[in-house]
Amino acid sequence: GENVEQHPSTLSVQEGDSAVIKCTYSDSASNYFPWYKQELGKGPQLIIDIRSNVGEKKDQRIAVTLNKTAKHFSLHITETQPEDSAVYFCAASSYGNNRLAFGKGNQVVVIP
Amino acid sequence: SAVISQKPSRDICQRGTSLTIQCQVDSQVTMMFWYRQQPGQSLTLIATANQGSEATYESGFVIDKFPISRPNLTFSTLTVSNMSPEDSSIYLCSVSGTGVRVDEQFFGPGTRLTVL
Numbered sequence: 001g002e003n004v005e006q007h008p009s010t011l012s013v014q015e016g017d018s019a020v021i022k023c024t025y026s027d028s029a030s031n032y033f034p035w036y037k038q039e040l041g042k043g044p045q046l047i048i049d050i051r052s053n054v055g056e057k058k059d060q061r062i063a064v065t066l067n068k069t070a071k072h073f074s075l076h077i078t079e080t081q082p083e084d085s086a087v088y089f090c091a092a093s094s095y096g097n098n099r100l101a102f103g104k105g106n107q108v109v110v111i112p
Numbered sequence: 113s114a115v116i117s118q119k120p121s122r123d124i125c126q127r128g129t130s131l132t133i134q135c136q137v138d139s140q141v142t143m144m145f146w147y148r149q150q151p152g153q154s155l156t157l158i159a160t161a162n163q164g165s166e167a168t169y170e171s172g173f174v175i176d177k178f179p180i181s182r183p184n185l186t187f188s189t190l191t192v193s194n195m196s197p198e199d200s201s202i203y204l205c206s207v208s209g210t211g212v213r214v215d216e217q218f219f220g221p222g223t224r225l226t227v228l
Contacts, residue, residue, distance in 0.1 A: 098215055
């Protein structure tokens with residue numbers, strides 16, 4: 001089955017700086033890559049996703065890039081704010097499957 | 113996106129007992145899933161809840177321990193049976209197929225279970 005690895009496990013950034021989280025996947029059949037943000041005591045929230053037919057997608061301060069050849073994808077958060085502090089999970093699945101394989105998560109701490 | 117609610121939001125249970133968790137969606141969805149998230153860990157898929165038929169379980173999870181029902185397109189239950197402290201986790205319901213982008217998956221708030 002799919003194996004998703006996520007690095008680094010913890011990331012601290014100064015407010016206003018950028019944060020980048022990287023994930024790798026193993027199954028070349030995977031073609032859907034969502035990112036989730038989980039705040040303490042809450043369920044994961046879908047913040048952005050990318051499909052294998054594009055290389056980059058942006059939504060305001062967040063962006064995701066995908067390198068299908070290298071089988072990795074990254075989440076970029078620019079102009080970080082304290083409310084960006086959370087655990088971020090990457091995941092992967094293949095179209096029509098909908099069974100998500102998650103990375104281990106990344107704790108992002110934005111220092112005011 | 114769909115609005116998903118779970119009941120109970122948290123519970124403390126004695127070992128050997130069972131707990132049934134409910135997941136309710138405010139609109140019809142194609143697929144419903146149940147995940148487990150152990151403290152400080154990632155999410156692990158338990159099973160896909162199939163409407164009108166038996167759930168599809170992932171490796172390591174069995175129906176006797178985690179019976180699942182899905183009587184219609186907006187509701188599902190997960191039962192954690194014969195609980196032990198190792199079952200202490202957050203149990204999350206998720207749904208997909210709520211709109212045009214059928215692979216987007218949305219999560220409920222979770223049920224925080226502590227087994228003593």
